[in-house]
Amino acid sequence: MNGIDSVAIATGQDFRAIESGCHAYACKDGQYRSLTKWYENSNGDLVGEMEIPLAVGVIGGITNIHPLVKACLKILGIASSQELAMIIAAVGLAQNFSAIRALADEGIQKGHMKLHSKNIAKMAGALDDQIEDISQQMINEANISVSRAKDIIKTINKINKQHNN
Numbered sequence: 148m149n150g151i152d153s154v155a156i157a158t159g160q161d162f163r164a165i166e167s168g169c170h171a172y173a174c175k176d177g178q179y180r181s182l183t184k185w186y187e188n189s190n191g192d193l194v195g196e197m198e199i200p201l202a203v204g205v206i207g208g209i210t211n212i213h214p215l216v217k218a219c220l221k222i223l224g225i226a227s228s229q230e231l232a233m234i235i236a237a238v239g240l241a242q243n244f245s246a247i248r249a250l251a252d253e254g255i256q257k258g259h260m261k262l263h264s265k266n267i268a269k270m271a272g273a274l275d276d277q278i279e280d281i282s283q284q285m286i287n288e289a290n291i292s293v294s295r296a297k298d299i300i301k302t303i304n305k306i307n308k309q310h311n312n
Contacts, residue, residue, distance in 0.1 A: 150242030151199075154235045156218075158223070159209040159216035161202075168200045183243045197240040201232040264291045271296030279301060 148166055155162035173179050184196045203226050210216055225231050264282040271293045273281050281299045285291045 148239070148242075150238040151235055154238050155203070157216070157219040158203070158205075158225070158231060158235075159213055159220075160204070160231075160235075165201060168202070172198075172200050183240060185244075185247070195240045195244060197236045197243070201235055201237060203231045203235065204228050205231055210231070267291060267293055268296045268299075271300060273300055286291065 151169070152162045152166060154160075155165050169182060173182055179223055182199050184198075186194055187262060188194050193292050195217045204210065205220055205228050210220060220231075223231070223234060226235070265278050267285070268281040271281075275298060277300065281296055281303075284299055285295055288295070
């Protein structure tokens with residue numbers, strides 16, 4: 148839903164209603180089920196499908212008055228609500244594929260922490276020229292945390308101080 152919500156917000160849609168509708172649709176038969184279907188077709192190609200209920204619009208309301216919403220719709224080249232619905236579903240399908248890949252490869256949590264290792268290094272007080280090295284060291288150690296980043300910074304500063312004396 149992350150990708151779906153993002154496109155919905157950018158294009159002035161009621162993302163809460165969309166999210167609610169999708170979750171209700173996912174459990175329409177009494178059990179929560181995937182909104183996507185992945186399979187190999189007869190040519191050996193991977194095919195993804197997503198079926199979700201989308202009540203979206205491109206005329207009226209905020210779509211006519213909010214300059215950023217108008218710009219987003221213009222960038223997308225949207226001519227109808229049906230086109231917007233297809234784009235939203237396609238983004239949802241792409242997001243789902245990324246999540247499946249992360250689960251099958253390294254796990255979502257590990258991948259998520261890798262993405263944030265640089266932010267964590269910066270939060271710990273790393274200088275711009277230290278961030279990459281600290282981030283990489285935390286990734287290599289599989290210990291991505293502010294406290295570990297602070298320890299690495301202390302070690303770097305201690306080594307630099309000894310070098311300068």
